Amino acid sequence: MWAALWLLCAGAWLLSARATTELTVNAIEKFHFKSWMTQHQKTYSSVEYNYRLKTFANNWRKIHAHNQRNHTFKMGLNQFSDMTFAEIKRKYLWSEPQNCSATKGNYLRGTGPLPPSMDWRKKGNFVSAVKNQGSCGSCWTFSTTGALESAVAIASGKMLSLAEQQLVDCAQNFNNHGCEGGLPSQAFEYILYNKGIMGEDTYPYRGKDGHCKFDPQKAIAFVKDVANITLNDEKAMVEAVALYNPVSFAFEVTDDFMLYQKGIYSSTSCHKTPDKVNHAVLAVGYGEKDGIPYWIVKNSWGTNWGDKGYFLIERGKNMCGLAACASYPIPQV
Numbered sequence: 001m002w003a004a005l006w007l008l009c010a011g012a013w014l015l016s017a018r019a020t021t022e023l024t025v026n027a028i029e030k031f032h033f034k035s036w037m038t039q040h041q042k043t044y045s046s047v048e049y050n051y052r053l054k055t056f057a058n059n060w061r062k063i064h065a066h067n068q069r070n071h072t073f074k075m076g077l078n079q080f081s082d083m084t085f086a087e088i089k090r091k092y093l094w095s096e097p098q099n100c101s102a103t104k105g106n107y108l109r110g111t112g113p114l115p116p117s118m119d120w121r122k123k124g125n126f127v128s129a130v131k132n133q134g135s136c137g138s139c140w141t142f143s144t145t146g147a148l149e150s151a152v153a154i155a156s157g158k159m160l161s162l163a164e165q166q167l168v169d170c171a172q173n174f175n176n177h178g179c180e181g182g183l184p185s186q187a188f189e190y191i192l193y194n195k196g197i198m199g200e201d202t203y204p205y206r207g208k209d210g211h212c213k214f215d216p217q218k219a220i221a222f223v224k225d226v227a228n229i230t231l232n233d234e235k236a237m238v239e240a241v242a243l244y245n246p247v248s249f250a251f252e253v254t255d256d257f258m259l260y261q262k263g264i265y266s267s268t269s270c271h272k273t274p275d276k277v278n279h280a281v282l283a284v285g286y287g288e289k290d291g292i293p294y295w296i297v298k299n300s301w302g303t304n305w306g307d308k309g310y311f312l313i314e315r316g317k318n319m320c321g322l323a324a325c326a327s328y329p330i331p332q333v
């Protein structure tokens with residue numbers, strides 16, 4: 001089974017290798033690829049080396065072309081620079097649509113004025129460190145623990161580190177699928193009905209599907225209620241982040257997002273519908289720069305991706321469906 005899967009993947013890159021053989025890589029690109037390989041501790045077989053070099057050169061050119069144009073965000077090299085988007089999708093993003101449809105949420109928006117900006121990272125120790133999901137589509141578990149870690153910290157002043165692996169292994173009965181995907185709202189429901197989640201120390205992250213090893217004695221965080229935000233009500237997301245808690249949301253990652261480095265991400269290639277979202281993250285604040293409103297978002301691809309593990313994305317347009325399934329937990333403390 002694993003051998004078959006491996007063959008499938010290897011076959012895919014050999015095929016794409018043929019498609020990119022036209023590209024002639026110059027000495028500068030070769031030089032940068034070698035230093036990128038050193039930096040990321042990469043080694044390849046000689047067949048794969050040529051394919052990766054060409055893929056890297058393709059990305060390198062894309063970055064330079066993009067950065068020369070007047071975009072609100074810059075691209076740069078990162079851990080994904082030797083991969084095509086098709087490969088990235090298979091490894092890091094949800095393979096099938098999730099049931100992302102909090103059509104009518106239970107979160108009721110008020111009418112009061114809201115501050116023009118908010119950043120939970122600057123309010124105190126309310127946002128846990130950026131983590132790394134590895135090659136498993138478990139972003140939804142990191143979005144979930146991140147939101148709950150903040151909720152507990154805001155309510156009690158205690159910063160915990162919670163167990164993503166428990167969600168990967170145990171939350172299937174709430175329509176979650178481990179490395180294949182899941183939703184923060186469904187994961188909060190799981191934690192609520194399961195009566196707790198363990199800490200990273202007693203249930204460490206492994207980045208692959210496994211058997212459930214939940215031990216109720218070791219649960220350290222609990223959910224009292226789940227706030228679901230109504231489909232496409234981005235204003236309610238703003239209010240929730242302004243007044244209560246960082247908010248988990250999902251959106252559609254497309255090709256141009258992978259090489260994001262800094263600035264306000266905005267895309268014309270992504271969709272806005274709930275069936276297209278393929279990645280979950282955590283909004284920890286918002287603001288506005290040069291007339292463009294944005295969200296401040298924590299990702300789970302490590303601190304070397306994007307802006308120290310974070311990105312900004314344009315706010316107010318349901319960009320890439322980001323207002324399709326937003327939620328946050330109310331902790332039991």
Ligand SMILES: *[C@@H]1O[C@H](CO)[C@@H](O)[C@H](O)[C@H]1NC(C)=O
Pocket residue numbers: 070
């Ligand atoms: C670049 O974009 C900014 C903001 O969108 C705009 O104000 C400015 O006029 C643009 N400059 C050029 C040279 O297109």
Ligand SMILES: *[C@@H]1O[C@H](CO)[C@@H](O)[C@H](O)[C@H]1NC(C)=O
Pocket residue numbers: 096097098099175176
């Ligand atoms: C969506 O919900 C249905 C009904 O609850 C369930 O059978 C299905 O597995 C869910 N799909 C995903 C991707 O979670």
Ligand SMILES: *[C@@H]1O[C@H](CO)[C@@H](O)[C@H](O)[C@H]1NC(C)=O
Pocket residue numbers: 102104105106183185186189226227228
């Ligand atoms: C919130 O969303 C989850 C999963 O999408 C759902 O199971 C739950 O019933 C919703 N809660 C409320 C109060 O609507």
